[in-house]
Amino acid sequence: MSLAIEAEGLGRDYGDVRALDALDLAVARGEMVGLLGPNGAGKTTAMLLLATLLSPTRGRARVFGHDVVGERAAVRRRLGLLFQETSVDGLLTAEENLLFAARLAGLDGRLARAAVADAIGRTGLAERARRPARELSGGWRRLLDIARATLHHPDLLILDEPTVGLDPEHREAMWSLLDAHRREGTTVVFSTHYLGEAETADRVVLLAHGAVVAEDTPGTLRAELGDGIAEIEGPGAERLARALRGLGSARVVFRTGRGYRVGIAGEREPVIELAGKAPGIERFGLRPTSLEDVYFARTQDAGEAAAR
Amino acid sequence: MSGWSAVHGIVVRDLTRSTRQTSRLVGGIARPFMWLLLVGTGFNAITRLESGIPYHAYVFPGIVMMAALFGGALTAVSTVYDREFGMLRLMLASPAGIPAVLAGRALAATLVGMLQGGIVLAVAPLVLVLAPSRWPGAVAALAAVTAMSALFGLLIAARLRSVENFAGIINVVLFPLLFLSGALYPTAGLPPALLLLARANPVTYAVDLLRHALGQPAERAMSVDLIVVIGSTVLAFLVTALLFDPEQRLAGGGGRGTTPAAVPHRGSRP
16 A cells, blocks of 8 residues: 655755755554654745645655646545635635535535535534634634535645644644544644644654654654753753763753753663752753654754854 | 536636625726716717717727726736635645636636626617617627726736735825727827837737727728737737746745644544
8 A cells, every 4th residue: 555645855945045954754543643853944845836736846745646746636636734824714714615615625515515514513613614614713714614625524634733722622622623633534734833742743843944853753753862861950050961961871962042952861860969059050950851842952963063 | 527627616616706795896897987987978078080080989988998997807806805815725726727827817807807897898789779689789899898807907917925005005006007099098199119019018908899899990900909809808818827836835835834832632532
């Protein structure tokens, strides 16, 4: 069985700017993959390339075996796409927006109306279906947008920051809807800056400076940094971080805006003891490793490598 | 069949939008009537045409052309707004592809232009003598010139990144096309340079076609007018398809989102 996505050396330049260097990516059918990375890392470019909306400068990619350049229509028939900015026509009602999307997806007549009714039911939009979209709140407009992207039951969903700007209730509703599609076997590739959302992905791909800097399951990526993270703030933070590295317990040290974080492996008592004696420490804490730590550690490595 | 359903979807959407933008729709209908009443009546009192027909009857095909041109072209130019506000990329991401998107937009703009031009055409019996047998031809001519206008609008929109307002398009493109077409006055008396421009202007032939259809003296054979109008429409479609850059507004698409933030986890999900 072919993969949902196969990309080899996929890259795109905008003039002199290399937005995406060379993406190698293989996504299995039914898999959920989170693309993480700072602004300008190449996430949106990668998604637009896979969605056939941009042409690659180099490399190639196939979606369900179809080439993203030579077989655009075939790729698009399998695809549901959610852009970073909501794509909803404010002059149309929610229902009319969905009917428009259904027709664009190739559905018409009874099929289109049935798909729209189903999408409205799944998203809980029934009470708002006849209201002009411009009168909906931002959260409902985004849910309408995801209803639009999924109403034709695509095999692959590409979602660019699906929950940006949503309150927790709408975010939960959004993921609940996506989970239902995932259970039906839909492959999902999404980007997010809310790193907690990526924890439930099957796999995380971390991009920085247009290249993949880390790729694995969230658990493996976290484990690579250690069993836990020591957060250190204050004028003495750098000195303590160096001392912890010398102690042998520190697997990785990286900076954040407020201080240092140290990935700890093994015994914690020596670490706590050393921190207790260190001067100039305003805050010290030990906690489990998160994807946010992975994000900072790996993108910092890539940034320093790029600077060199 | 995805192409047909996409065209259907685009046409229904554009017509729905047009009916809900009442001020624009009313403005589009009011403009030609203002010209007919204010300019037509004024010039009627001071103008003697060689053909001997009253000025307001002479200008009537030009006024129908104005309604069709502005209605069709401006509706099509609104593609730029769709590009700015993200709706165009939805259409471009559909399996139907660019030709279906352009065909849908063109058809919708033609229908809007025909609605506006048709309302003007409907008052023809008040201005000139129009035999019932001429109505089908008049409606067909209106459809042809409106389709051409719609394609001109799409051509204008093909490379425009944004439109601050439509006034620039109206003043710089549409009015010159209309004024140099013989819609409001005979072009025969124009200086040679302007006469040359008038002859190169496809709208000149569209107005002439409407004069044929409305039983007025025309400058050229109807076959010439038809060839130029249909040829210009097809040519505009092909050039638009070539110039249309689906990557506009997508290029340089680095994210605009926030920097990573420690936000609450999604929690346990089923």
